[in-house]
Amino acid sequence: MSNKKRKNLSPVQQQYQDFAKAREPKIPIYKNCLKAFLVGGIICTIGQCLNWFFMTFFNFNEKTAGNPTVAVLIFISILLTGLGVYDHISQWAGAGTAVPVTGFANTIASAAIEHKSEGFVLGVGGNMFKIAGPVIVYGVFSAFVVAMVNVIIKWLGGM
Numbered sequence: 001m002s003n004k005k006r007k008n009l010s011p012v013q014q015q016y017q018d019f020a021k022a023r024e025p026k027i028p029i030y031k032n033c034l035k036a037f038l039v040g041g042i043i044c045t046i047g048q049c050l051n052w053f054f055m056t057f058f059n060f061n062e063k064t065a066g067n068p069t070v071a072v073l074i075f076i077s078i079l080l081t082g083l084g085v086y087d088h089i090s091q092w093a094g095a096g097t098a099v100p101v102t103g104f105a106n107t108i109a110s111a112a113i114e115h116k117s118e119g120f121v122l123g124v125g126g127n128m129f130k131i132a133g134p135v136i137v138y139g140v141f142s143a144f145v146v147a148m149v150n151v152i153i154k155w156l157g158g159m
Helices: 003-007 011-022 029-057 066-083 085-098 100-114 120-155
Strands: none
Touching: 029 066, 029 085, 066 085, 066 100, 085 100, 100 120
16 A cells, blocks of 8 residues: 555554455465466466477478467367366466467357357357457557567568
8 A cells, every 4th residue: 555545544544454464465476477387387388399290290381380370279178177177277377378379269268158058149150259359459559569569660660
C-alpha cells in the first residue's frame, strides 16, 4: 500500500494492514521463475523438435514447417486440456505454460469445456470468444505497432 493511501487510514486500519502484511505468505519468486523457464523451454523444445521432424521426414522447408508444427502443438494442448493434465502443469509451472500457441489453445478449450452445458452456440461459442477476443485484438494491435516501427526504421534508412 502506498504511503499516500496509508495516511488516509485510521490507526486501527493501519494496525490491521500491518497485521495482514506480516501474515501474507512469501512468494518464492526465483523458484517460480525457474519453473516457468523450464516448462516454457520444454514446450518450445518440443515445438522445435516437431519443426525438425516435419522438415526431415516430410520435406517441408523452414518457412512451411511452421504451420503443421503449430497445428500439432495446438492439438496436444487441447488434448491435454480435455484430459485435465494441462491445468496441473499450469498450476505447477505458472507463466511457463502461457507460451502463446499452447496457452491460447488451453484458454479457448477450457472455456469451451466449462460452458458446454449452456449449449454449443451461446455456451461454447459465445464464451470461448469472450476470452479469445481481447487476445486477438491485442495481437492484431501489437502486429500493427511492430509493422509501423519496422516501416519507420526502413524509411529512416535502417536495416
